[in-house]
Amino acid sequence: MTELSTESGREVRYKDVSAAADRLSGIARRTPVLTSSSLDRRIRANAFLKCENFQRTGSFKFRGAFNTMSQLSAESRASGILTYSSGNHAQAASLAGQILGVPVTVIMPEDAPAVKLEATRGYGAQIVTYSRAETTREELAQRLSFERSLPVIPPYDHPHIVAGQGTVGLELVEDVEDLDLLLVCCGGGGLLSGCAVAAKHIRPGIRVIGVEPAAADDATRSFYSGRLVTVRDPDTIADGARTPSLGTITFPLVLQFVDEMVTVTDGELIEAMRFLWERMKIVVEPTGALAAAAVMAGRVAVEGKRVGIVVSGGNIDLQRAAQLFAR
Amino acid sequence: MTELSTESGREVRYKDVSAAADRLSGIARRTPVLTSSSLDRRIRANAFLKCENFQRTGSFKFRGAFNTMSQLSAESRASGILTYSSGNHAQAASLAGQILGVPVTVIMPEDAPAVKLEATRGYGAQIVTYSRAETTREELAQRLSFERSLPVIPPYDHPHIVAGQGTVGLELVEDVEDLDLLLVCCGGGGLLSGCAVAAKHIRPGIRVIGVEPAAADDATRSFYSGRLVTVRDPDTIADGARTPSLGTITFPLVLQFVDEMVTVTDGELIEAMRFLWERMKIVVEPTGALAAAAVMAGRVAVEGKRVGIVVSGGNIDLQRAAQLFAR
Numbered sequence: 264m265t266e267l268s269t270e271s272g273r274e275v276r277y278k279d280v281s282a283a284a285d286r287l288s289g290i291a292r293r294t295p296v297l298t299s300s301s302l303d304r305r306i307r308a309n310a311f312l313k314c315e316n317f318q319r320t321g322s323f324k325f326r327g328a329f330n331t332m333s334q335l336s337a338e339s340r341a342s343g344i345l346t347y348s349s350g351n352h353a354q355a356a357s358l359a360g361q362i363l364g365v366p367v368t369v370i371m372p373e374d375a376p377a378v379k380l381e382a383t384r385g386y387g388a389q390i391v392t393y394s395r396a397e398t399t400r401e402e403l404a405q406r407l408s409f410e411r412s413l414p415v416i417p418p419y420d421h422p423h424i425v426a427g428q429g430t431v432g433l434e435l436v437e438d439v440e441d442l443d444l445l446l447v448c449c450g451g452g453g454l455l456s457g458c459a460v461a462a463k464h465i466r467p468g469i470r471v472i473g474v475e476p477a478a479a480d481d482a483t484r485s486f487y488s489g490r491l492v493t494v495r496d497p498d499t500i501a502d503g504a505r506t507p508s509l510g511t512i513t514f515p516l517v518l519q520f521v522d523e524m525v526t527v528t529d530g531e532l533i534e535a536m537r538f539l540w541e542r543m544k545i546v547v548e549p550t551g552a553l554a555a556a557a558v559m560a561g562r563v564a565v566e567g568k569r570v571g572i573v574v575s576g577g578n579i580d581l582q583r584a585a586q587l588f589a590r
Numbered sequence: 591m592t593e594l595s596t597e598s599g600r601e602v603r604y605k606d607v608s609a610a611a612d613r614l615s616g617i618a619r620r621t622p623v624l625t626s627s628s629l630d631r632r633i634r635a636n637a638f639l640k641c642e643n644f645q646r647t648g649s650f651k652f653r654g655a656f657n658t659m660s661q662l663s664a665e666s667r668a669s670g671i672l673t674y675s676s677g678n679h680a681q682a683a684s685l686a687g688q689i690l691g692v693p694v695t696v697i698m699p700e701d702a703p704a705v706k707l708e709a710t711r712g713y714g715a716q717i718v719t720y721s722r723a724e725t726t727r728e729e730l731a732q733r734l735s736f737e738r739s740l741p742v743i744p745p746y747d748h749p750h751i752v753a754g755q756g757t758v759g760l761e762l763v764e765d766v767e768d769l770d771l772l773l774v775c776c777g778g779g780g781l782l783s784g785c786a787v788a789a790k791h792i793r794p795g796i797r798v799i800g801v802e803p804a805a806a807d808d809a810t811r812s813f814y815s816g817r818l819v820t821v822r823d824p825d826t827i828a829d830g831a832r833t834p835s836l837g838t839i840t841f842p843l844v845l846q847f848v849d850e851m852v853t854v855t856d857g858e859l860i861e862a863m864r865f866l867w868e869r870m871k872i873v874v875e876p877t878g879a880l881a882a883a884a885v886m887a888g889r890v891a892v893e894g895k896r897v898g899i900v901v902s903g904g905n906i907d908l909q910r911a912a913q914l915f916a917r
Contacts, residue, residue, distance in 0.1 A: 295622045297644065314871075317624065319627070542648075543644075544643040544648060544873040545873065546867055546871040546872065581864070581912065584908075585911075588909065588912075
C-alpha cells in the first residue's frame, strides 16, 4: 500500500485536481449541468445541478478510482489491485480496471444486493465476499493485500481519490460563471474536500457547504468540534453517506476549505428525490439528492444567489425507489 | 380558427422550422444530447439521445405550442385560446399561455388523472371537463370555439405546431455531426414530420425512421399503403401515440420526408424504459422510449452507424412506472 500513500503526500492542491482532470479527459464524462425554472422559482435562486448520475458507472466515484489507478506502477497494473465497497466505488474501480487492463478484486459483504454483485462482476472484477459478523472489510482488505501483495484502492481517504473527485467541482465552476455557493454531499469527504479545493482556487469567494443525512452527521459534528467524530451504522436511506467518519486525508481538507456543514432528514431527502425524478426527469439515488435537499428544505440561505448543486449519483433499484416514493 | 389554419398554408418548409427556432430561442430549452457507452456496445453503433424529457413541461410539446401561440394576433392574445389534450400538449399550451400572457382553456376528459389536471391548472389554465360517453373533445372544442370566439390550438395537425416540433430535429442535427439515422416516435406525426423536414434539409443523406407502438400502427399502415389508416383506442402503454391517425398536414409530410416506419411491442418499450432509467438515469415516459426501443429491439439495422434518437418526454407518474417495471 506504500506505493499509493506516499507519492503525493497527504495534501491535495489545485494542481493535483487539474492533473486529474487531464488524466480523465476523454475517459470520464464531462457531465451536463441542468437547470430548472420551477426549482429556481421554488428556492428563489438560480440552481445549477452538476449531474454525476450521468457519469460512467452512475456516480462520481469513477473519477477518483481512475485517477488513482492510472498512476499505478507497471508492476501493480499487471498484478492488479484490491478494493472494498458495497456500492458505487466497487463498480467505479472495476470499470477503471477494465479500461486500464488492471485486474480488480473487490471485497463485498456476502449479503450485498445481488444487483450490485452482478454490476460489479459485469465490469470484469473478481469478488471476494465476507461475513459482516466475522470480520470488517478493512481487516479483510489488509490481510488479502499482504497475502496477495496487492495495493488497496481505498474508497475516499487517499490524495489521488480526492483529486479525482475534485474534478466535479472544477468542471462545475468552469462551466457556470459567478457561482456564489457550492453544495456537495458528504460521506467520507472525498468528493466534498476535492470539490472545495478546486472551487476555492478558481473562485476564492465561493462558499462551499457540505451536506449530510441528519442521522449520519459525523462530519458535521467533526467540522464544528474540530475533533474527528464517528457515527457507526447510522439509520438513513442515504447509503453512500453511511461511512462512519471523515478520513485522515479528508478531515483536514474539509476543515480548511469548507465553510459550513448542514444536515437533512430522510423525509426531506425523499421530497427532493421526488422533485428531481418527477420534475427534472433525472434518476437520483438518496445520497445523490442530499445537496438538493438542503437547498429545498431551506437549510441554507440561497435567495437571489447562484447555487451549484452536485448530484453525486443515480444508482438505485427502481423497485426500492418506488417504495421510498410510496412512503 | 381561420387565423391559424390559412396563414402559412399546408406545407412546412425548412425556413418555417428555422423561424420557429428563432422564436423559441431563449425560451424553450436547447435540450442536451446524451450518450451511453453501454448502449453503444449493446447496439454496436453510436447513439445520440436528444432529451426532450428535459424540455419545459417535460416534453417536446412546448415547442409547437409556443411557436403557434406566439404568432397569434394581438386580439387573440387578449381573448385567449382553446385547446384539448389529456396529456403533454395541455401543459405545454398552458405554459406557453402563461409566458405570452394568453388565457388558455383546456378541454380534458372528466376522468383524466388528477395529477394531469393539477399540473395543467398549475400553469394557470382554465379546465373544461367532458364526459367521454357524451361527446368527443374535437366536437366540444369546435362548439366552444364558436360560442366563445376562441381559436383552437390543435395538438399536432397545424403547420406552426409541426414547425415548432421540427426544432428538435434541427438542434440534434446541428449538435451532432454526421448522423446516418434519425429515429422519432410517432403519434399524430407532428414531431416526426417536423424533424424529418429539418433533418433532410440540413443533411439530405440522413435516413429518417418513425416508430409506433405495434398496437397503434396507424401511421405505419398509412405510410406503406399511401392511404390514411385510423386505429381507435389502441391498447398500448404509449399514451402519447394513441392518436387515431396522422393529420391532413402531417400525413403528406411523413410520406414525403420519412424513409421508413417500424413498430415495437409494449414489452420492448418497457425493456427500453428500464435501460433508460436504470443505466442512463433519465426518467422517460413510454411514448418517449419508442425510438430507443426500436433500436434496442433490433427493428432497424444500425450497426456501425451514428444514430440520432429522440426521447420525446418524461411525464409519467412514478407509481405507474413502478407497476410497469414490476411486470
